Each structure stands twice: as structure tokens, then as C-alpha cells.
Amino acid sequence: MIDVLVIGGGNAALCAALMAREAGASVLLLEAAPAQWRGGNSMHVRNLRCMHDAPQDVLEGAYSEQEFWEDLLKVTGGATDEKLARLVIRASSNCRDWMRRHGVHFQPSLAGTLHLSRTNAFFMGGGKALVNAYYRSAQQLGAQVRYNAPVDSLELQGGHFVAARLGVERIEAKTCVLACGGFESNLAWMREAWGQNDRGEWPADNFLIRGTRFNQGVLLKHMMDAGADIIGDPSQSHCVAIDARAPLYDGGIVTRVDCVSLGVMLNRDAQRFYDEGEDFWPKRYAIWGRLVAQQPGQIGYCIIDSKAVGRFMPPVFPGVRADTLPELARQLGLDEAAFMKTLTDFNAACQPGSFDHTVLDDCATHGITPAKTHWARTIDAPPFYGYALRPGITFTYLGLKTDENAAVYFDGKPSSNLFVAGEMMAGNVLGKGYTAGVGMSIGTAFGRLAGSRAAQACVKGAQHAAA
Numbered sequence: 001m002i003d004v005l006v007i008g009g010g011n012a013a014l015c016a017a018l019m020a021r022e023a024g025a026s027v028l029l030l031e032a033a034p035a036q037w038r039g040g041n042s043m044h045v046r047n048l049r050c051m052h053d054a055p056q057d058v059l060e061g062a063y064s065e066q067e068f069w070e071d072l073l074k075v076t077g078g079a080t081d082e083k084l085a086r087l088v089i090r091a092s093s094n095c096r097d098w099m100r101r102h103g104v105h106f107q108p109s110l111a112g113t114l115h116l117s118r119t120n121a122f123f124m125g126g127g128k129a130l131v132n133a134y135y136r137s138a139q140q141l142g143a144q145v146r147y148n149a150p151v152d153s154l155e156l157q158g159g160h161f162v163a164a165r166l167g168v169e170r171i172e173a174k175t176c177v178l179a180c181g182g183f184e185s186n187l188a189w190m191r192e193a194w195g196q197n198d199r200g201e202w203p204a205d206n207f208l209i210r211g212t213r214f215n216q217g218v219l220l221k222h223m224m225d226a227g228a229d230i231i232g233d234p235s236q237s238h239c240v241a242i243d244a245r246a247p248l249y250d251g252g253i254v255t256r257v258d259c260v261s262l263g264v265m266l267n268r269d270a271q272r273f274y275d276e277g278e279d280f281w282p283k284r285y286a287i288w289g290r291l292v293a294q295q296p297g298q299i300g301y302c303i304i305d306s307k308a309v310g311r312f313m314p315p316v317f318p319g320v321r322a323d324t325l326p327e328l329a330r331q332l333g334l335d336e337a338a339f340m341k342t343l344t345d346f347n348a349a350c351q352p353g354s355f356d357h358t359v360l361d362d363c364a365t366h367g368i369t370p371a372k373t374h375w376a377r378t379i380d381a382p383p384f385y386g387y388a389l390r391p392g393i394t395f396t397y398l399g400l401k402t403d404e405n406a407a408v409y410f411d412g413k414p415s416s417n418l419f420v421a422g423e424m425m426a427g428n429v430l431g432k433g434y435t436a437g438v439g440m441s442i443g444t445a446f447g448r449l450a451g452s453r454a455a456q457a458c459v460k461g462a463q464h465a466a467a
């Protein structure tokens, strides 16, 4: 019988498989996707948020445990488990040597990548290279990997894992790590979670999924039905405003549009609806998907002028370009009069200041609602650009409740041989909100922990059997 069965094929699953194998356990990893689509959302990532006390290879300055914790506290509004959050933060300070040993290479953040050079270590070759390196290392270490292997249910006895089922096939193992993502790819479940709004719309019908199509939440649902303890709100997720022309799945990072803080954001009625300059973009980019989801038709329009060009990473699709503002309104299909009134009012409200996109500068509006509190500059230098944006779901936060041993809980009691990692438990740390790179910090910390605990549980199980 296999010692550790790992279900999932992204970062958390691979970290678990590698740690369990390093501890001497036999490992079988089941990935729902075919080999060419392996790696889940992890294949799209770029960086990891890391605590460090002094400059390190690709990381500038220092980023203390306290500062990381305060950032997390701020973005989640307190909806986080401090013990587990601090576990993640501390683990982020000492995982990179281990990652390097398994073939991951780091690089400094590129110029213009949103003030992350101090806090986030970037992966050379992105998530695809990271996932490929981990699969290579896992296979070199003798872990077995099966693709096209979507597990549909588990056989449990009083909170104890017995076997996994894939159709008619049954796979027994001494222990199991669940690392099969959230339910973001399941459009029917997203629809149910978001429900119908006061306008009679089903907002989720207009969502795009930034990552894999394979995170259908099948085992999350199964575990809910099996009585596992659950954490999080099904409507909470990491949700970014992305180019409305992005594909339904796997558009990845290049469909993100990063110029919101340099311009204004309008809804379908050509009205502004939120402070575009509230805080630095890495701390705010993940609120805009939700804000757009709350607007009529779930669409937003980011408007900039030529002064913003070159100050943000160019998205893959060029923006709609026009030499005058009325022409831009017409090309975007917005009501020209309403658009011109919003832009004229905004321009008139911009106060003189010293524009500096690298600090929370003193360029703010006066006398309009909502205010733009930083980087507010008149939009008057042609050519003008507009981007239609839709909510882009990155991953959901509903998950399994866990503890500092990564155990799955049933009725307040930890399972002795069933563990969880990654998006499937991220909601313990991220009740809401997000700060860039923390998804990988959570998945790496809990993936590694779950793999070690699963390997240890095999030994304990064997000792029990021998006694």
C-alpha cells in the first residue's frame, strides 16, 4: 500500500509530495489534468512573499515578521487565524534554500513590477518553470505521478482516510494530502455562491477565471458533504479586474491591467465608483475584481491619458486608443455626455501636487465623490486609452478548517491521517483580501508541512499496527 497519497498537481501538492518522499515515504500524486496542463493555478504564478531580516540575494532591505503580519491583518480586516498566519510567515523565511535544492531559480523583481522588490522573490521562468522543476525532482526522487486522474470521492471512516475513488477505481493509502485547489473553475458553484443581485443579474455569469479549468471543487464539496469542518465565505476570493477580452480560463497574468491607479475607473453608466488612488497597487489590485463585480453588467472601464503610458506593465491586448475623449467614449460604447461630465468634473477636482507613483503622493482630488486620494492627475493629454475590464477570479477562499499540523477537522477533532494544503485551506489565513505573493507562501508552508506530517503519520500508523 502507498504511504502518502497526494491529490492535486500544483505547488501545494508538489511541496507535500517532495517532503513526504524526502522523509522516506512512498508517494503517489494524482493530478486531474493531462500532463500538458499540469500544475493548476501554480503554473501562472510569478512570486513568493518572504519574510527576511536583512537583504538576501534577490530581496532588498528587510521585511520583518511583524510587518508581514500587519500587512496581512490590514488586507484581511482581521479575518485571519493569527497562529496559522504567523506559521506561514515564519516558514516563508526559510523555504527558499529547499526550493532551490528542488530546482527553483529566483530573480530580482523587474522594474515596474509594483514595488515588490523588498517583499517578493520572483521565480525565474515563472510558475511554469517552478512546477516543471518540482515534477522533475519528485520523479527523480521516485514519487509516482499520474495525470488525467481526477479523484471524485474519498472513503472515510470516522474522520480517518481509507481510500480515494476515481470512477470505479479505488486507491488505498496510509495517509492522504488534499491539495486540489479551490472551486473557482466551477461556474455553476460560483453562480450559486454569488447569487442574484438587486438588479436581477447573476454576477458570476460575467466572471472570467484567470487560472486552470481543473479546480472544480469536487473534493471540497465532497468533504463538506462528509462533515469536514469548513472555513470561509463562498463568495470571497482573490478577484482582479482583468481585460474583458481574456479567455474564460487560463488567461494568466498577461490579462491583468495595471493602470487603474494612474487613471480613472468608470462603470457602464460612465460613473466613477471607488478611490483609484487609495493605496499602492500591489495592496489594492485584488479589490478591483470585486468592485467591478458589484457594478451594473459587471464591467468597468479604465481610462488613462498618454502621461500614464510607460508607468505600468503593458497588458497583452492593446487598449482602445483615441485622440479625443468624446471619441474614446464612443469607441468604448459609453454614453458620451455622461462620460464627458465625469471626466470634466474629475479634471476640475484634481489639485496641484508633486506626482510620484513610488510614494503615496499629495496629488488628490477635492470636492468630488468618490475622491481620488493619490496620483490624481488631469486626464487631458492625448492620445487617450480605455480598457474594458471584467472580474477575473484567481482563487476562492472557502476551504477546510485546519491547524498547525495541516490536519483536516471533523466535528472539531483533527484527523490522524488526512491533511490539507494550498487553496483548499487558504481561507484559514485569508478570510478576505489579499497581498501579492501570499498564495504561494501559504501553499509552500502548508504543502511542506502536510507532506511531513503525512509521512510521520505513516510511521506512527505502522507503530500502532506493530504494537
Ligand SMILES: Cc1cc2nc3c(=O)[nH]c(=O)nc-3n(C[C@H](O)[C@H](O)[C@H](O)COP(=O)(O)OP(=O)(O)OC[C@H]3O[C@@H](n4cnc5c(N)ncnc54)[C@H](O)[C@@H]3O)c2cc1C
Pocket: 007, 008, 009, 010, 011, 012, 013, 030, 031, 032, 033, 038, 039, 040, 041, 042, 043, 044, 045, 046, 047, 048, 049, 149, 150, 151, 152, 179, 180, 181, 182, 210, 211, 212, 214, 215, 216, 217, 218, 219, 251, 252, 253, 394, 395, 421, 422, 423, 424, 436, 437, 438, 439, 440, 441, 443
Ligand atoms: C494568473 C494567476 C497568477 C497568480 N500569481 C501568483 C503569484 O505571483 N504569487 C502567489 O503567491 N500566488 C499567485 N497566484 C495564486 C496561486 O496560484 C495559488 O495561491 C497557488 O498556486 C495555489 O496552489 P495550490 O497547489 O493550492 O493550487 P493549484 O496550483 O491550483 O493546484 C490544484 C491542483 O489540483 C488539481 N485538482 C483539482 N481537482 C482535483 C481532483 N478532484 N483530483 C485530482 N486533482 C485535482 C488541479 O488539476 C491542480 O493541479 C496566481 C494565480 C493565478 C491564477
